[in-house]
Amino acid sequence: MTEPEPSGAQPAGLTLGQIDAQWEAFSSEIADAQRPEKLEQLRVKYLGRKSPAAAGLKQLGVLPPEQRAALGKRLNVFKVEVERRLAEAAQRASAATSRTAGPDLTLPGDAPAAGRLHPITQTMQAILDCFVPMGFEVVEGPEIEYEFYNFDALNIPKDHPSREAFDTFFVDAPTDRPREGARLLRSHTSPVQIRAMQRRRPPLRIVVPGRVWRPDPLDASHSFMFHQVEGLMVDSRVTFADLKGILSAFLTRYFGPGTATRFRPHFFPFTEPSAEVDIACSACRGHGCSTCEQKGWIEILGCGMVHPNVFKAVGYPADRVQGFAFGMGVERLCMLKYGIRDIRVFFENDLRVLEQFQ
Amino acid sequence: MEWLREHVPVRLPAERLAHRLTLAGLEVTEIEQADGQPVLVLEITPNRPDCLSMLGIAREVAAITGRRLKPHTEEARPSRTVRARSPRIRIEDRAGCSRYIGRVLDGVRVGPSPEWMQRRLAACGVRAINNVVDATNYVLLDRGQPLHAFDLDRLAQETIVVRAARPNEAVTTLDGVRRILPLGTLVIADAERPVAIAGVMGGAESAVTDRTTRILLESAGFDPLRVRRTARALGLASESSYRFERGVDPEGIEPASAAAASLIGTLAGGSVTGMRDAGRPPSKRTVISFNVAHANRRLGIRWSPTEVRTTLARIFCRVASSGTSEALQVTVPSFRRDLTQAVDLEEEMARLFGYDRLPETIPHAAIAPAVDPATSSRVAATRRLRELCAAAGLMEVMPWALVSAAELSACRESVDDAVRLANPLSQDHAYLRPSLRVGLLRVAKRNLSQGVANLRMFELGNVVRRSGGSIAESLRLGLAVSGLWSRTWRAQAPADLFQLKGLLQVMTDRMGAGAIQIAPASLSWAEPGQAGTLLLDQRPAGVIGQVARPVLEALGLDQPIWLAELDPEGLFQARHLHASLRPPSPFPPVKRDLSVLVPDAVKFSDVLAILHEPQEAMTVTAQLADRYAGDRVPRGSYSLTVSLSYAHAERTLTATEVDAVHQRLIRALMDRLDAQLR
Structure with a gap:
């Protein structure tokens, strides 16, 4: 047995049906042909000297006239159509080539100069954005305060050990308001609560962002300048249970759902009962690691029910109003969120670091 | 833990107990191991001096776990033993000393204390000295009552006087330091001189x-x-x-004395041969009116009076009802000096009940519209300004706002204007910054030295200045740029004065404030001729300039830096109501360019003033397209190219009309500014 030759072996055998088969084969092959070499291969295969079509044309002379006319006509149509499709494909290919010769679209775009807010500003705003929708109004106050607002009105008596937790920078200038005591750099944002309560009657629902100061020598976890956000809600019936509800809503929103929290009794002179709130350490999931000092929990904020002595100091009827207050360190929350280990990063302002906060 | 178990039979493992204590408000910060025994390290808040002893912790453990305290034998013993030779004790300063019990022990043999005691003292960080001193320290740690042992033979006339220090008295304390006593210091003296500083430290001369x-x-x-x-x-x-600063248990003074005497007798031999109890007996215990309904209303819970009674009994309170069952009379134990009001008992209730078991609710509250619209709009404006600065391409920085005298003078800031701290941590951070300049330059230095060569920064923060006798705290916006403002592979723009001015223009425009202008001025910190006062609506609102070379050198900087500092109050008080909208004209304006040569003395604002003079038939808007000064123009002059746009609100202008005005403007420039058409 010899293999059938692709051309001329059975010239009389090229039928109309075979031409149709050739056309089908060509159509499917050209569909995914793009490169010029491939197109040339197809031209040789279907129209070249050794192609079935060329062989068929050569055989036309030996066919009877009625067959010759039909086959000839069909072969001619085949040839014209194949050439047209090849030309189209070639054109498409060259159009694609000329497009890549245009601009290199991988070149970088012209980004406008990009600025960023400081991470402390971003964190502060993120915290405020949790409370403002719950009806808390943002209030601010001075950084240079008087002893009365920073201590006395907050039930932190002079010469009391509870003042020790609030070591304070004093201003080297005699006070201009002797009744309000010496001037100092506020050691917490709580004086703003006092000022707000003096100015307004309850109900009151405020959040206070601000810069505070304590004479702690600089190290990885202490800075003499840092920031707090404080909150206060006062009316005739707000409860400790409400405080828990509001703070849980905040913690869920800020740290995401599923964050385990716990309320732990603590002492603050200006609240009673007082609590500290911890979240489960996200680094070790409560097992204890270096982030949480092996405790498994990380202290996030302090809070409590406003002490009646504080209401008395601002002239509120302590038997008819009640309320809660809370406060948190902004640096601490930011450090937890971004895994920052050194508080000094915030105030050294290396632009290569600041650029990393969206 | 073994020491604790001598007071209360607790069987919980250390970790479990630590957790319970922490959740009851006595935070266990660490669990150490000493000689195979777990040692809990607790943080005691200043309101709980009663917990500064093993007994105090044992009481808490008993309250938390429901176990009973073990009774102590010494307490049962009669306190007034032998009265043969009572010491002479006189309290002169009755305000300073409420009670003074002195016991005399004879036949004491001083030597080292037993190993078990030394081990316990060491675990508490107390150094062992001898059996007598160690016994007093041990009882202090065990019961929280500070004690002191004097060598009786070294007290003149075997006498104790509690009194205020007299002028120029001194005592050499146990640490070997001779201390001059401030007038009025409460001292323990013998018949002649002070022998101890009351409640603080004993004297070396009378030491055991x-x-x-x-x-x-x-x-x-x-x-x-x-x-x-x-x-x-x-x-x-x-x-x-x-312990004394925080307050000791007035009813603990006598039992501690008895316990210490008994311990010394056991360790060092000796027996009590005399005793004197001077001063007042303990005052009556505090009684607090506690209303259960009030507590429930404040905590958002429903406790029954019975529940309150049993809970408060766990912390050794005696509870009696007065009148209604809701109103209770609570007698507080003498060692809980922190419990003075009903709210204190509410906290006790809450912590013993468990904070985690208290309900969690969302408050029902009335909507309170902002009572202080001025404050809230100011807060909003501050936030907007910050966001505008960032959107304009500036990085927000936040340097430490305390600076040194050296930095102030390097930045040409007067030290007299700055407010100093009375108790600075160091000279590096002794002054409140009187301007944002120091901090911005400090940040510039930090970044330039790290190889970050292009700076675009802002800070919005308070500065503090002394003015006359008063101290003024005010907000400032500081901007600083250096190097390249922008750089891409197609173009680059240098940071300079005009970049800074443009930023300020964007801010003031977007904040709805008037136009910002620069009036040339000489500033101590800026290059001459490269500085000015910022005017907002014609009023001074800040400064702008290129930092002077000597200032850069003093700070160790070598790259030009441009700075601006603005008082943003003018931006915050900007118009609140928007001007009514002007619809765009449907009639397209006619554009003409104009190129003129003007003498050097002419300012662009002079040219603009003429071009923007009101015209009868149309409005003219001029925009600077090019400015050239150099070899291609005659010396003493420069060229300006201005794009002019002529428009009419109601119709399309004809070329003839525009040409007439255009020619008139050229003529005005030539006549009034000596300009030449190019």
């Missing part, structure tokens, strides 16, 4: 030594404030002063 055989054991109550002031004035703190 190896040769001591007779001792006077002091157990007393001193005024917290007096002890605190003395300890502060002398810079001397001790285990004693720490």
Whole structure:
């Protein structure tokens, strides 16, 4: 047995049906042909000297006239159509080539100069954005305060050990308001609560962002300048249970759902009962690691029910109003969120670091 | 833990107990191991001096776990033993000392204390000295009552006087330091001189030594404030002063004295041969009216009176009802000096109940519209300004706002204008910054030295200045640029004065404030001719300039930096109501360019003033397209190309009309500014 030759072996055998088969084969092959070499291969295969079509044309002379006319006509149509499709494909290919010769679209775009807010500003705003929708109004106050607002009105008596937790920078200038005591750099944002309560009657629902100061020598976890956000809600019936509800809503929103929290009794002179709130350490999931000092929990904020002595100091009827207050360190929350280990990063302002906060 | 178990039979493992204590408000910060025994390290808040002893912790453990405290034998013993030779004790300063119990022990043999005691003291960070001193320290740690042992033979006339220090008195304390006593310091004296600083530290001369055989054991109550002031004035703190400052149990003075005497007898031999109890007996216990309904209303819970009674009994309170079942009379134990009001008992209730078991609710509250619209709009404006700065391409920085005198003078800031701290941590951070300049340049230095060569920064923060006798705190916006403002592979723009001015223009425009202008001025910190005062609506609102070379050199900087500092109050008070909208004209404007040569003395604002003079038939808007000064124009002049746009609100202008005005403007420039058409 010899293999059938692709051309001329059975010239009389090229039928109309075979031409149709050739056309089908060509159509499917050209569909995914793009490169010029491939197109040339197809031209040789279907129209070249050794192609079935060329062989068929050569055989036309030996066919009877009625067959010759039909086959000839069909072969001619085949040839014209194949050439047209090849030309189209070639054109498409060259159009694609000329497009890549245009601009290199991988070149970088012209980004406008990009600025960023400081991470402390971003964190502060993120915290405020949790409370403002719950009806808390943002209030601010001075950084240079008087002893009365920073201590006395907050039930932190002079010469009391509870003042020790609030070591304070004093201003080297005699006070201009002797009744309000010496001037100092506020050691917490709580004086703003006092000022707000003096100015307004309850109900009151405020959040206070601000810069505070304590004479702690600089190290990885202490800075003499840092920031707090404080909150206060006062009316005739707000409860400790409400405080828990509001703070849980905040913690869920800020740290995401599923964050385990716990309320732990603590002492603050200006609240009673007082609590500290911890979240489960996200680094070790409560097992204890270096982030949480092996405790498994990380202290996030302090809070409590406003002490009646504080209401008395601002002239509120302590038997008819009640309320809660809370406060948190902004640096601490930011450090937890971004895994920052050194508080000094915030105030050294290396632009290569600041650029990393969206 | 083994020591604790001598007071309360607790069987919980250390970790479990630590957790329970923490959740009850006695935070266990660490669990250490000492000689195979777990040692809990607790953080005791200043309101709980009663927990500064093993007994105090045992009481808490009993309250938390529901176990009973073990009774103590010494307490059962009659306190007034032998009265043969009572010491002479006189309290002259009754305000400073409420009670003073002195026991005399004879036949004491001083030597080292037993190993078990030394081990326990060491676990508490107390150094062992001898069996007598160690016994007093041990009882202090065990019961929280500070004690002191004197060598009785070294007390003149075997007398104790509690009194205020007289002028120029001094005492050499146990640490070997001779201390001049401030007038009025509460002291323990013998017949001649002070022998101890009351509640703080004993004197070296009357201390128990190896040769001591007779001792006077002091157990007393001193005024917290007096002890605190003395300890502060002398810079001397001790285990004693720490406890007295916070307050000791007035009913614990006698049992501690008895316990210590008994312990010394056991360890060093000796027997009590005399005793004197001077001063007042403990005052009555505090009684607090506690209303269950009130507590429930404040905590958002529903406790029954019975529940309150049993819970408060766990912390050794005696509860009686008065009138209704809701109103209770609570007698507080003497060691809980922190419990003075009903709210204090509410906290006790809450912590014993468990904070985690208290309900969690969302408050029902009335909507309170902002009572202080001025404050809230200011807060909003501050936030907007920050966001505008960032959107304009500036990085927000936040340097430490305390600066040094050296930095102030390097930045040409007067030290007299700056407010100094009375107690700075260091000279590096002794002054409140009087401007944002120092901080911005500090940040510039930090970044330039790290190889970050292009700076675009802003800070919005308070500055503090002294003006006359008063101190003014005010907000400032500071901008600083250096290097390249922008750089891409197609173009680059240098940071300079005009970049800074453009930024300020964007801010003021977007904040709805008027136009910002620069009036040339000479500034101490800026290059001459490269500085000015910022005018907002014609009023001074800040400064702008290129930092002077000597300032850069003083700070170790070598790259030009441009700075601006603006008082943003003018931006915050900008118009609140928007001007009504002007619809765009449907009639397209006619554009003409104009190129003129003008003398150097002419300012662009002079040219603009003429071009923007009101015209009858149309409005003219001019925009600077190019400015050239150099070889291609005659010396003493420069060229300006201005794009002019002529428009009419109601119709399309004809070329003839525009040409007439255009020619008139050219003529005006030529006549009034000596300009030449190019």
